[in-house]
Amino acid sequence: MxxxxxxxxxxxxxxxxxxxxxxxxxxxxxxxxxxxxxxxxxxxxxxxxxxxxxxxxxxxxxxxxxxxxxxxxxxxxxxTTNHSYFFRENNSIAYMVQHFQNIAAKKNKVFKIWCAACSTGDEPYSIAIQLLETSLDFSILATDISHSVLATAVRGIYRIDKTRNIPNTMLRRYFQQGTGKYQGHVKIKKQVQAHISFQRFNLITDTPPDHGFDAVICRNVMIYFDLPTSETVVNKLYGAVAPKGFFAIGNAESLMNLTHKFSSIPKVPSLYIK
Ligand SMILES: C[S@@+](CC[C@H](N)C(=O)[O-])C[C@H]1O[C@@H](n2cnc3c(N)ncnc32)[C@H](O)[C@@H]1O
Structure with a gap:
């Protein structure tokens, strides 16, 4: 019927x-x-x-x-597509992690990071495992408009092919291998999840839930927005970034035709500083 x-x-x-x-x-x-x-x-x-x-x-x-x-x-x-995978466009992330290590040596600090369109969680988990490889203290807020991708992120179970860019040592250290019906899947370990808080956030209609972030990562979503919308979102997120904090966009995106106050970082495409 x-x-x-x-x-x-x-x-x-x-x-x-x-x-x-x-x-x-x-x-x-x-x-x-x-x-x-x-x-x-x-x-x-x-x-x-x-x-x-x-x-x-x-x-x-x-x-x-x-x-x-x-x-x-x-x-x-x-x-739209929620497509994401681990260690996607990782150059800007690796740069930030290195920079955080350099400045943390000077003062005790808990680094605050916001992934503002985190999809199924691959991106915030990738950042978390790289930070866990250092001795830095950190917390990550990971948000998306979609409840269903957030549910997947919280569950933390992924097909193994999404993890192919993760260095082997980190894959072994931070993921459990699935068996039985979970053969071919991995599950992120609780010690990684403990650093991340997943919440719903609409980049268009919501006000940033916090400010003073050392990095705001908003990648591969503005590609669906027109220029005026992207400009509004970039300037809204600017307010959430701490002075000298980072702002990362996707490699296929650009701030070139937008009015904004970020400065680009030479030789690191898609990464900006406040
Ligand atoms: C292609 S995924 C990008 C995921 C991840 N940032 C990456 O680069 O791999 C785009 C995500 O943006 C989310 N999205 C679309 N419109 C949004 C909005 N207005 N506010 C927040 N998230 C939005 C979608 O639900 C989707 O999960």
């Missing part, structure tokens, strides 16, 4: 120009993500999926979406 309903839905979705614009606005206002016309077909299949899961017809689903921010977030989850 459900299958027939789904089949019917799939065939019947005709997204008018106005309906597409309505959806586009909703997604933009909630998340800053800018959907272009090229995403229309993808959007239709994702709509069908969410309609099936929420058991609503098209009109009911659009009304539901318009009145339910949580559903917009679920919907965004299906139209």
């Amino acid at each position: 459900l299958y027939l309903y789904y089949g019917l839905v799939m065939n019947e979705i005709v997204l008018s120009k106005n309906q597409f614009l309505e959806l586009k606005n909703l997604v933009y206002q909630t998340s800053g993500i800018n959907l272009h016309e090229g995403k229309k077909e993808l959007l239709k299949s994702k709509l069908a999926k969410r309609m099936r899961l929420t058991r609503k017809n098209f009109d009911q689903y659009l009304a539901y979406l318009a009145s339910n921010e949580q559903e917009v977030v679920e919907f965004i989850d299906t139209v």
